[in-house]
Structures are given as C-alpha cells and as structure tokens.
Amino acid sequence: MKKIVLSSVVTALIVFSGCSKEPAVDTKAQKVVAPVAQEVQAVQTETVAPENSVVNSNSNEMSMADIENKLPTIYFAFDKYNITPEMQEKIDAAAKIGNEDDAKSLNVKLEGNCDEWGSDEYNFALGLKRAQAVKKALVADGIDASRISMVSYGKSNPVCTEHTKACWAQNRRVNFKVLP
Amino acid sequence: MKILFSLFIFIGVLFANDATIEVIKKADTIPSIAVEDASTSYDGTFKMRFFKTLIADLNVLSIFNVDRHYRISDFDDSRVLVDNKDMQYVLRYKAFERDNGSFNVSIKLLQKDAIVFSKDYSVKNNDIFMFVSHAIAYDINQFMGKPSVEWMKRKVIFSRITAPLKSEIVVADYTLSYQHIVLKGGFNIFPKWANRAQNAFYYTAMDMAKPTLKYVNLKTGDVHDVISSDGMMVCSDVNSDGSKLLLTMARNGQPDIYLYTVATKRYKRLTHYSGIDVNGQFMGNNKIAFISSRLGYPNVFSKTLDTNEVEQMVYYGRSNVSCSAYGNYIVYSARESSNAFSQNTFNLHLISTNTDFIRRLTATGVNEFPRFSRDGDAILFIKNYKGQSAIGIIRLNYNTNYLFPLKYGKVQSMDW
Numbered sequence: 143m144k145k146i147v148l149s150s151v152v153t154a155l156i157v158f159s160g161c162s163k164e165p166a167v168d169t170k171a172q173k174v175v176a177p178v179a180q181e182v183q184a185v186q187t188e189t190v191a192p193e194n195s196v197v198n199s200n201s202n203e204m205s206m207a208d209i210e211n212k213l214p215t216i217y218f219a220f221d222k223y224n225i226t227p228e229m230q231e232k233i234d235a236a237a238k239i240g241n242e243d244d245a246k247s248l249n250v251k252l253e254g255n256c257d258e259w260g261s262d263e264y265n266f267a268l269g270l271k272r273a274q275a276v277k278k279a280l281v282a283d284g285i286d287a288s289r290i291s292m293v294s295y296g297k298s299n300p301v302c303t304e305h306t307k308a309c310w311a312q313n314r315r316v317n318f319k320v321l322p
Numbered sequence: 323m324k325i326l327f328s329l330f331i332f333i334g335v336l337f338a339n340d341a342t343i344e345v346i347k348k349a350d351t352i353p354s355i356a357v358e359d360a361s362t363s364y365d366g367t368f369k370m371r372f373f374k375t376l377i378a379d380l381n382v383l384s385i386f387n388v389d390r391h392y393r394i395s396d397f398d399d400s401r402v403l404v405d406n407k408d409m410q411y412v413l414r415y416k417a418f419e420r421d422n423g424s425f426n427v428s429i430k431l432l433q434k435d436a437i438v439f440s441k442d443y444s445v446k447n448n449d450i451f452m453f454v455s456h457a458i459a460y461d462i463n464q465f466m467g468k469p470s471v472e473w474m475k476r477k478v479i480f481s482r483i484t485a486p487l488k489s490e491i492v493v494a495d496y497t498l499s500y501q502h503i504v505l506k507g508g509f510n511i512f513p514k515w516a517n518r519a520q521n522a523f524y525y526t527a528m529d530m531a532k533p534t535l536k537y538v539n540l541k542t543g544d545v546h547d548v549i550s551s552d553g554m555m556v557c558s559d560v561n562s563d564g565s566k567l568l569l570t571m572a573r574n575g576q577p578d579i580y581l582y583t584v585a586t587k588r589y590k591r592l593t594h595y596s597g598i599d600v601n602g603q604f605m606g607n608n609k610i611a612f613i614s615s616r617l618g619y620p621n622v623f624s625k626t627l628d629t630n631e632v633e634q635m636v637y638y639g640r641s642n643v644s645c646s647a648y649g650n651y652i653v654y655s656a657r658e659s660s661n662a663f664s665q666n667t668f669n670l671h672l673i674s675t676n677t678d679f680i681r682r683l684t685a686t687g688v689n690e691f692p693r694f695s696r697d698g699d700a701i702l703f704i705k706n707y708k709g710q711s712a713i714g715i716i717r718l719n720y721n722t723n724y725l726f727p728l729k730y731g732k733v734q735s736m737d738w
Contacts, residue, residue, distance in 0.1 A: 168392055221619070221641065257667075257707075261644030261655060261690050263512070263556055263570060264613055264620055267577035267598040270553045274575035292553050292575050293533070298511070298734065299486045305708070 189223065193198040206320050209245050213318035216276050220257070227277055233276060236318065237283030248283075251319040252276050254294040257310035262296045269294030276316045291321075352657040353410040355380060356389040360397035372417060375452050375499065379459035383466050384720035386411070397428070401435050410434075413462070417579070423447055427454050430685065431462060439465045449523035452499045469719060473695035474736065477520050478702065478713065479504075479513045480736030482728070489734060491525055493540075496738065498713055498726045504540065514557045514737045517564040518696070523737075524548065524557045524567070535569065549582065549589070559610075560604045566608060568592075568602035579612055581627065592625065593632075602641070603647040611635065611647040622654050625674070635671060638680060643668070651674045652684070653701050655690045670703060671717070683716050684723065691735060704733045 214232040216225070225233065240246055254269030273292040280285050300308040341400075352445035357376060361369050371394055380388045384663040397416040406412050412432040420426060425448040431439040432570050441461055443454045456474045463471050477495045491505035491513045516522040522539045535548040549555070553572035558579070560570070561569055567582040569589065579602040582589040593599035601613040611624045620643045622635040634640050639655035652673050659667045670683040670692050683701070692703040701716040705725060712727040713736070 149381065258659070259639075259688075261613075263558065263600045264643045266554050266556065266569065267572070267600045270572050270575055270577055271598060273553070277575065280361075294554055294572075295487065295526075295528075298483055298489070298509070301462070 166252065206248065206322065209239060210320040211317065212239055213250075213320070215318075216272075216316045217233050218272055218314045218316075220310075220314065221260075221268070223268060223275050225275050228276050230279065234283055237280050237285050240280070240289075243319075245314050247322075249289045249291070249321040250280075251321055252290060253299070253317040253319060254292065255299055255313055255315050255317070256297045257313040258297050258300070258305075259310070260297075262298070266294045266296035269296050272314075296305045307314045330435055352385060352387055354389060354408075355386040355411040356391070356402075356406040356409040356412060356416040356421075358403060358406065358412060359417075360395050360414055362397075363419040364417060364448070368451075371450050372455065375455040375497070376415070376458065376689075378463070378497065379455050379474065380413070382474070382715065382717070382724055383459055383463050383468070383471065384717050384721075384722050385463065385466055397430070402432055411726070413458075413584070417451075419448070420444075425451055425454065427458070429458055431465065433613050441490070450500060452495050452497065456495060469699055470697055471699060473702075474702050476696070476738055477737040478736055479515060479520075479523055480524070481511045481513050481734040482711075482731035483734050484731050487528075490643045490731070491523075493690070496713075496715065496726070498728060504538070510659070512556045512735050514560055516560060518562070525558070526555050526557070534581040549587075553577075556600070558612075559604050561604050566604075568604065570602065579610070592627065594630070601644055603645060603652075605647040605652075606649055611645055611652050613645055614644060622652060636671075636680075639671075640648070644691055646692045646694045648698040651694070651698065653692040653694065655692055655703075670701070672701075672718070684714075689714065691733075693736070693738060695738065701737070703736050704736065706732065 192314060213236050216229045216232060240250065252273040254273035256265040256269050270292060273294060277290045277292060300313045302312055355681035356577070359369060359373055365421065370392065372646050375732065377388055377390055380386055389409060393403055393405060395414060397414060402412045410433065410710055413429060414428055415429045417425070417427045421729050424444050424446055426442065426444045427441045429440060430437050436563050436597055439462065443457060445454055449462050460471055461473050474496060476496070478725055480494065480495055481489050481491050483489050487509045489509055489511055490503050492501050492503050494501045506524065509724070510525050511528060513523050513525040516524055516537060521541050522537065524535055524537055527534045527536050532549040532550040532552055535555050535557055536545055538545050551573060553575050554570060554572040554577055558568045558570055565584055567584065568583050569580045570577055571580050578591055578593045580589045580591050587713050592602070593612070595614060595616045598615040598620070599612060603611045604623065605611050608627045609624050611622060611628065613620050614623050619641050622642050622645050624635050625632045635652055636654060638692060639656040640650050642654045643657065645652055645654040652675070655668050656671055667686065668688045668690050669685065670689050672681045687707045688701055689705050689717065694701055699718060701718065703716070704715045705712045705714045710727060711731070711733040712725045712731065716726045
C-alpha cells in the first residue's frame with residue numbers, strides 16, 4: 143500500500159513539474175514587425191520634408207514595434223483570472239518599459255483571451271476579467287489608467303488550434319498592443 | 323427500516339408528472355409511415371434531396387416509425403403501393419413546377435387507402451424546398467394531434483467563425499440545409515432575433531472602437547447602432563414582445579447584466595457582484611436566470627428584476643457555464659470532467675424550479691449554448707467535437723436528440 147502511494151505521488155510530481163508554460167512572444171513579435179517596417183519605407187520615398195523630420199517619424203514607428211516586442215504575454219490558469227507571482231514579475235517589467243522616455247507618450251490595449259472550453263459569453267467575460275487584472279496590476283505599478291484600454295476576444299482569437307493542454311495554456315492569455 | 327424504505331418509494335412516485343423525469347417510448351407502439359414520391363417535375367438528384375429532407379423531418383417529429391425506402395407512385399392511384407400495404411400511414415406527394423418557376427407540392431396522407439389529410443404548398447422557387455418539407459411535417463404533426471412543433475418552421479440565426487477574429491452571420495433552417503449569409507466580413511458575433519416575426523436581429527460588432535450592439539432590419543437592410551460598451555457588449559435575451567433586452571455590458575471592465583428598454587433607450591444595472599455575471603435569460607414572473615461566478619465557479623442563479631435577491635438554482639457540478647430558461651425550466655451546460663489536462667465533456671442538464679430533480683439531456687462530447695424553442699418543446703444547442711461543429715435538437719417530450727453538422731467553420735453563437 144505504502145509503495146503504491148509513494149510511486150503515485152512521485153508520478154504526479156513528475157507530471158506536474160513537466161507543465162511549464164512557454165511564452166509565445168517570439169513568433170508573435172515576428173508577425174507584428176513586418177507590416178510596420180513596410181509602412182515606414184513608403185513614408186521615406188514619398189515625403190518631401192527635410193531629412194530630420196523623416197528620420198524622427200522613422201524612429202517613432204520603429205520604436206513602437208520595438209516596445210511591443212519587449213512587452214510580455216501574461217498567462218492564466220484554467221478558468222481563472224488572478225495574476226500569479228511569476229506573471230506579476232512580467233507585469234512589473236512591462237510597467238517599467240511603459241514609464242521609460244520613449245514609451246511615455248504611448249498607450250496600450252490589453253487583449254484578453256481564453257482557451258476553447260466553455261460558452262462564449264462566459265469566455266468573453268473571463269477574457270475581460272483577465273485584461274482587467276493586468277490593468278489593475280499596471281496601475282499599481284504606476285502606469286496611468288487613462289493610457290490603458292481593454293478588449294476581450296473570448297475564444298475567437300486563438301494562437302493555436304491543437305486540442306492539447308500546451309495549446310490551451312497558450313491561449314489563456316492577455317496580449318499587449320501598443321497604440322500611439 | 324422497511325417503513326422508511328416504503329415511505330421513500332411512496333414519495334418518489336408522487337412526483338411523477340414532470341419533464342425532468344425521463345420518458346422512454348418504445349418503437350413498436352408508434353405507427354409506421356412510408357413516403358411515396360409522385361413528382362412530375364425535377365431531375366432525380368433534386369427529387370432525392372427533397373425526399374431525404376422529408377424523411378428527416380418526419381423522423382424528428384418522433385411520432386412515426388419512418389420507412390426510408392424511396393418509392394415512386396402515381397398521385398391519383400386509389401391504393402398505396404403493394405410494398406406499403408402493411409404501413410399504417412402513407413404520405414404521397416407530388417412536387418411540380420409551374421410556368422412562373424414556382425415550386426409546388428401537393429400531399430395526401432393515406433390511412434389504409436383512405437385519404438385522411440391533404441394540402442397544397444407553393445413557394446417562389448425550389449431553392450427553399452426545405453421550408454416546404456418542414457411545413458408538411460408540421461401540418462401532419464398537427465393533424466395527428468401531437469404537441470406543436472412550430473419551431474420546425476422557424477429560422478435559426480448563427481455566427482460562424484471562419485478565421486481568428488473573422489466571422490459571418492448566417493440565417494438558416496433548423497437543419498442547416500438552407501443557409502443564407504446576411505453579414506459577411508469583419509468580426510460580428512452574438513446574433514439575436516429581435517422579434518417573433520424574425521424580420522430583424524441584433525448583433526455585436528467588434529471591429530469598432532468599442533464593442534457595439536447593432537440592429538438590422540432584414541426587410542429594408544437598415545442597420546443602426548443601439549448601444550456601446552467598453553470591453554464587452556452582448557445581447558443575451560429579448561423578451562417575448564421585443565420591448566426589453568437583457569444585455570451583458572462591461573463598464574470599466576466589469577461584466578454585469580443590464581435591463582434595456584428599447585423604446586426609451588434607458589438601461590438599469592441588475593447585478594452588482596465584482597466577478598463575472600453574464601447570460602441573463604428572461605424567466606417570466608419578473609425573474610431572470612443568469613450565470614455568475616459569485617461562488618468561485620460559474621453557476622446558475624435567478625433574480626427578481628425589482629430587488630437584489632439572488633437565488634442559487636443548481637447545487638450540482640463545478641462549472642455550469644451557459645443557460646436558457648422557459649417558464650419553470652432551466653437548461654444549462656455543465657462541465658463534467660476534471661480540468662485543463664484532458665479533453666473536457668460538457669453536458670446539458672434540465673432542472674425545474676418546482677422540483678429537486680435534474681435530468682441529463684446529452685451523454686458525450688462538448689455540448690454548449692442551449693436555447694429553448696419559443697414553445698418550450700425543444701432545445702437547440704451547439705455540439706463541438708474534434709473541431710467540427712453541429713447544431714443539435716433535443717425533443718424534450720420524446721427524449722430524442724438529432725444532430726445537423728456544419729460543413730465549415732465553428733458556430734460561435736446562435737438563436738432561433
């Protein structure tokens with residue numbers, strides 16, 4: 143009896159320790175950069191303004207994308223919208239970036255999302271509560287509330303569609319979108 | 323001990339007449355019916371489609387044992403086909419096209435060679451043949467004196483996700499064999515019929531600065547904004563005369579239920595809990611049912627419109643995420659498996675506010691978004707399994723379920 147209990151505890155520990163959440167920031171970042179870069183090149187060829195102003199608008203566009211790349215994706219547990227200590231550290235880092243000089247004038251939209259389980263009306267609300275939890279944490283870290291807007295997409299904006307626990311974990315998230 | 327036991331049995335038998343108790347009908351006690359095609363127009367493919375639709379509708383009525391053999395006969399024959407001589411009923415129909423392109427069907431219901439019921443139907447063209455089939459099944463059901471299946475003739479409106487943040491709003495018949503896209507492009511969700519006549523609907527437009535509830539008049543094509551809200555905006559229910567709406571709005575990111583009066587454009591907040599309150603449903607008796615996470619997990623509650631009294635409706639299950647109400651009955655979707663680490667099962671359950679019984683309506687898969695028909699006879703729901711969506715119908719009084727798969731996309735939400 144003892145042996146069975148011990149081996150099942152060990153198995154459980156192994157299973158639970160294997161569940162790490164891998165942020166999907168890198169792939170998302172690549173998706174965002176390309177369109178912004180193209181926009182900038184068009185401005186360069188068409189403008190007749192002096193070089194200085196062109197260089198400024200260039201660097202402004204580039205840094206918005208840069209800033210968005212640096213911002214994390216916040217993940218949540220199944221059916222929950224509370225911020226875990228691990229995610230709190232990411233939010234603290236995001237708030238720091240938001241208060242730096244080149245980001246001070248920018249606003250952010252928090253997009254709440256869910257995995258595929260549950261009715262969509264409830265999931266829209268859950269996504270929104272997740273966005274709201276991140277907003278509260280950002281405000282506590284010194285970001286002005288008027289710079290933050292929120293939207294929820296429920297389960298309609300998945301980053302992956304496999305029916306696996308890794309994919310569901312990736313979808314239970316809040317994304318940061320930088321706005322001018 | 324014996325006395326206690328017999329007392330329990332006695333009390334159990336007292337609560338016999340309730341839709342929450344399962345009714346099992348044996349197949350051999352219902353009459354048999356065969357269908358004879360006496361059509362004089364149309365090619366073989368179309369005739370087979372119409373025949374199959376009619377067979378499916380007669381099956382859904384759940385009052386006949388339907389013979390599926392395709393047989394051809396003459397409309398004016400005085401006797402049924404020899405192969406059908408043992409059938410209790412024979413439905414003989416003649417589909418024909420007139421010069422103006424209209425689609426016409428004449429039917430005769432024969433009982434032992436005697437015509438007991440006959441009727442003629444006509445529609446503009448044969449693209450909407452399925453509505454004629456539904457009307458035929460409805461009339462035969464009426465003739466047989468069974469509870470109304472008016473929902474069979476009604477249109478379903480649903481939103482279908484075609485890609486992340488892209489959707490279409492579609493109007494269909496209850497089997498999804500007729501589908502007409504009424505709104506394409508963008509991200510528009512949660513469609514809801516605005517009235518009994520089904521000539522207008524509400525939906526949420528997500529592509530705007532704030533989620534906005536819009537009203538569409540299907541006759542004129544007119545679209546106008548009703549109300550917007552930061553974060554979230556859903557029309558959860560419309561009352562029976564279309565004068566009031568139950569909305570889920572999220573001022574400051576806080577989702578709550580509001581009662582909106584269409585004529586005055588004023589709204590009143592109904593829930594005040596700081597967590598999630600969604601999916602308000604009119605119950606009659608000045609009450610609503612809704613989903614709330616106030617106990618730490620989503621569950622079904624009810625509330626009177628005038629006071630802040632909230633009553634818990636379901637004392638079973640750990641996650642009851644969506645509900646619909648009809649009179650004293652509430653149907654809800656309950657998560658029945660453990661958690662984030664496996665395929666989940668969501669099943670539909672029916673409770674009555676008058677009794678303590680719960681009846682489970684589905685057995686497997688992910689069954690969500692239940693919606694009562696207007697007459698409370700049937701429940702429409704969405705079944706998602708391995709990425710494929712289907713619309714399901716449960717006939718409550720016959721304990722039968724039917725599924726109609728969707729060829730592409732996932733159903734996001736629907737109404738009928």
